[in-house]
Amino acid sequence: MSQNNPSSSAAATPGHAAPHDVIIIGSGAAGLTAALALAQHKRVLVLAKGTLTGGSTAWAQGGIAAVLDAGDTFEDHIRDTMVAGAGLNDLAAVQFVIERAPKAIDRLCELGVPFNREAHALHLTREGGHSHRRIVHVDDATGWAVQSALLAAAEAHPNITLLAGRTCIDLITDRHREQFSAAGRAWGVYALNEETGRVERHVARATILATGGAGRVYQFSTAPRGATGDGIAMAWRAGARVSNMEMMQFHPTCLYNLDVKNFLITEAVRGEGGRLINPRTGQRFMRLYDPERLELAPRDVVARAIDAEIKRHGLDYVHLDISHQPADFVRSHFPTIHEKLLGLGIDMTVQPIPVVPAQHYTCGGVVVGLDARTDIPGLWAAGECTESGLHGANRLASNSLLECFVFGEAAAEDILARWDELAEPPVILPWDESRVTDSDEEVVIKQNWTEIRRFMWNYVGIVRTTKRLERAHHRIQLLKREVEDYYGSFRVTTDLIELRNLLQSAELIVKSALQRKESRGLHYTLDYPDLIDPPRDTVLVP
Numbered sequence: 001m002s003q004n005n006p007s008s009s010a011a012a013t014p015g016h017a018a019p020h021d022v023i024i025i026g027s028g029a030a031g032l033t034a035a036l037a038l039a040q041h042k043r044v045l046v047l048a049k050g051t052l053t054g055g056s057t058a059w060a061q062g063g064i065a066a067v068l069d070a071g072d073t074f075e076d077h078i079r080d081t082m083v084a085g086a087g088l089n090d091l092a093a094v095q096f097v098i099e100r101a102p103k104a105i106d107r108l109c110e111l112g113v114p115f116n117r118e119a120h121a122l123h124l125t126r127e128g129g130h131s132h133r134r135i136v137h138v139d140d141a142t143g144w145a146v147q148s149a150l151l152a153a154a155e156a157h158p159n160i161t162l163l164a165g166r167t168c169i170d171l172i173t174d175r176h177r178e179q180f181s182a183a184g185r186a187w188g189v190y191a192l193n194e195e196t197g198r199v200e201r202h203v204a205r206a207t208i209l210a211t212g213g214a215g216r217v218y219q220f221s222t223a224p225r226g227a228t229g230d231g232i233a234m235a236w237r238a239g240a241r242v243s244n245m246e247m248m249q250f251h252p253t254c255l256y257n258l259d260v261k262n263f264l265i266t267e268a269v270r271g272e273g274g275r276l277i278n279p280r281t282g283q284r285f286m287r288l289y290d291p292e293r294l295e296l297a298p299r300d301v302v303a304r305a306i307d308a309e310i311k312r313h314g315l316d317y318v319h320l321d322i323s324h325q326p327a328d329f330v331r332s333h334f335p336t337i338h339e340k341l342l343g344l345g346i347d348m349t350v351q352p353i354p355v356v357p358a359q360h361y362t363c364g365g366v367v368v369g370l371d372a373r374t375d376i377p378g379l380w381a382a383g384e385c386t387e388s389g390l391h392g393a394n395r396l397a398s399n400s401l402l403e404c405f406v407f408g409e410a411a412a413e414d415i416l417a418r419w420d421e422l423a424e425p426p427v428i429l430p431w432d433e434s435r436v437t438d439s440d441e442e443v444v445i446k447q448n449w450t451e452i453r454r455f456m457w458n459y460v461g462i463v464r465t466t467k468r469l470e471r472a473h474h475r476i477q478l479l480k481r482e483v484e485d486y487y488g489s490f491r492v493t494t495d496l497i498e499l500r501n502l503l504q505s506a507e508l509i510v511k512s513a514l515q516r517k518e519s520r521g522l523h524y525t526l527d528y529p530d531l532i533d534p535p536r537d538t539v540l541v542p
């Protein structure tokens, strides 16, 4: 029996009023947006593993999509989103987010995000799948500017406490009350204090998951190290439905470099004229795959085209070339990328950039409504860990930061509106580690982690078959036994917690992929190449 669990024997601490009203797990765009919206009325605790800037938000390059130009319309942005999403989107969610985008940008301007401007208007760049220029940005490092502004505001707010170095393990639910109840409401989270190695209880009337995606389940990913699907796995274990996990987005242009494994080359490079070239034939190959939209076709189309060229010609990479644009234009639009590449010996103003597709975004996740509520009473969720209906079968570029701002606000609004119905937390059992010991074989974790990421890349990647998915499923079942055994025997560490969640995420992805008997958007399988109408979400129930 697993001993890494809340105790049934250890004494609960006496009841106490929770020091915080709301707990938010995650300090990226979704978590901090919710925190700032709540803090006007409530005391908020934000928990994050590692540092407060360790999520994907800080790495976002291209920008944020919003209808701000007189020639653009909500209808066009909605249509582009639905086309990219291959019709699997929920129209109500798409409208909800896109109509709130201009307000979200206003709020970021008020927080001091220094978006690029042209004369007095915000400069708008363009990305794949967008029929208009509608991406606001801060050069090619939008995410860092947004993360810094949100964090500065949160740090300055007296009602917000930020705790880094807390790896959350599992949600606290009614099962963990001193007075056991099977009702299943969420009351907070057990978290590993990375410095002391102790497991803490954090309880509150309301909990928001804002833990980002599961990209690190793949060998090659643009996502940061901590994108291990923790929130999705925690919510699943606590009883929440998870949807469309097979819809894993691969970004077409990640830098190919043997030392630098996950550096993104923003889609805005193609938006500003970058061309994809086969380095062996010199051909601009998107003409063969999507002659009208070329390099600005939606991501799934471009990533599959690159994958096909690489496989057909036995290449390691293809070239992305923007050297036909004036050097000053390239330097001023892409200063971060230009400098990074120069450090690696590539001058993008005169040379093509070697690129490959890499996992980039988790379109599926915990099912939420427009109020950001999950299936679990007391638990809300926002951002990349969710499936809100916005992205469908493929996310439109620069729609995800937007989703974080809109759903972060929505979660806060719903919690505030329902506050009087939310009970004070009960007495919660402490974490019991009386029967576990320190791990003596950390190598097991490293080995399993590497193995998962490799077979997910090879068997559950851009092009799938049922046989490959079944192979992956089989490997997952074997590893699950091993990891559960390990988890039940040894004291938790961040690596072990992440491995457990990575494996859980892999299982959800593969199970979802096996259920979809068609090729739609990001899920492309040689065994079922056609579409089945009407489009249906893949919904997994715990």
Ligand code: FAD
Pocket (backbone or CB within 6 Å): 025, 026, 027, 028, 029, 030, 031, 047, 048, 049, 050, 051, 052, 053, 054, 055, 056, 057, 058, 059, 060, 061, 062, 063, 064, 065, 142, 143, 166, 167, 168, 169, 210, 211, 212, 213, 222, 223, 224, 226, 230, 231, 264, 360, 361, 382, 383, 384, 385, 397, 398, 399, 400, 401, 402, 404
């Ligand atoms: P994140 O920003 O990933 O934050 C997750 C938070 O949860 C972190 O604080 C993390 O520490 C915490 N956390 C996770 N697990 C735990 C745990 N167990 N315990 C405690 N804390 C935990 N989108 C766009 O719209 N435009 C772009 O230009 C763009 N560019 C991108 C470029 C790159 C390289 C990448 C990787 C993504 C890009 N995206 C872009 C996607 C976008 O950045 C993300 O979808 C978005 O930032 C997710 O925000 P979030 O708040 O949901 O999660």
Ligand code: SIN
Pocket (backbone or CB within 6 Å): 060, 061, 062, 063, 265, 266, 267, 268, 396, 397, 398, 399, 400
């Ligand atoms: C990019 O800059 O290409 C990433 C944009 C996004 O992921 O939305």
